[in-house]
Amino acid sequence: MAILYTEEIRDMTPAERAAELEELETELLNARAVQAAGGAPENPGRVGELRTTIARIKTIQNEEGDDVSGDDVEAADTQE
Template sequence: MALLRTAEIREMSTEERNEKLKELRNDLMHERGVSAMGGAPSNPGLIRAIRTNIARILTIQNEEEKI
């Protein structure tokens, strides 16, 4: 899971963004579940990266709503 670049997010259509957001939220829920069960995370920074991607998508969506 790599960080999404702002330019990549802006190129996506609204539907693609919503789909990506749903996918990221599922990934986050899964990773938090693994963490809560006491499992060692395969990638310790993954939860933060997912949260950052979600925030970027939401920020761009909010910017476009205001225009």
């Protein structure tokens, strides 16, 4: 998976962003599993790149009002 920049992310549809986010989170999980198992990752800087790209996607989803799955912040605020 390539590292995405804000222009590329903003050009995606909300469904494409959600799919890309899921793929990147899976890749990050696999990279962290390799590190936790004591192995050397192929590209140590990749973990940081993945985290940055995931943060970019989530930020743009929040700015554009995309439905971020698993995020019930608004529902929790209204119940207080």
